[in-house]
Amino acid sequence: MKKKRFKAEQIVAILKEAERDGATVAEVCRAHGVSDATFYRWKKTYRGMDVPEVRRLRQFEDENGRLKKLVAERDLEIDAMKELLRKNW
Numbered sequence: 001m002k003k004k005r006f007k008a009e010q011i012v013a014i015l016k017e018a019e020r021d022g023a024t025v026a027e028v029c030r031a032h033g034v035s036d037a038t039f040y041r042w043k044k045t046y047r048g049m050d051v052p053e054v055r056r057l058r059q060f061e062d063e064n065g066r067l068k069k070l071v072a073e074r075d076l077e078i079d080a081m082k083e084l085l086r087k088n089w
Contacts, residue, residue: 006034008054011042 006014018028018039029039046054 006032008046009051010045012049012051014055015041015043015046061086 014032014034017023018025021028025036025039032067041050049057
């Protein structure tokens with residue numbers, strides 16, 4: 001997986017800089033070395049968030065991924081048990 005250059009806290013700071021300074025999106029993107037599309041994707045994802053909210057979002061996403069993995073493993077175990085029970089002994 002590709003390594004991300006910016007952490008969520010840095011992204012929020014960049015978005016706030018664009019709002020606060022009144023600079024154009026192109027100027028902010030050029031200063032931080034990102035494309036306009038990346039800026040607008042970040043804006044769509046992190047709009048109106050502060051750093052603590054971003055941290056909580058990341059924690060929720062990590063927990064959600066862990067829970068999905070547990071459910072998938074449980075489903076595999078259930079399928080294996082069903083297959084074992086289908087066999088005639």
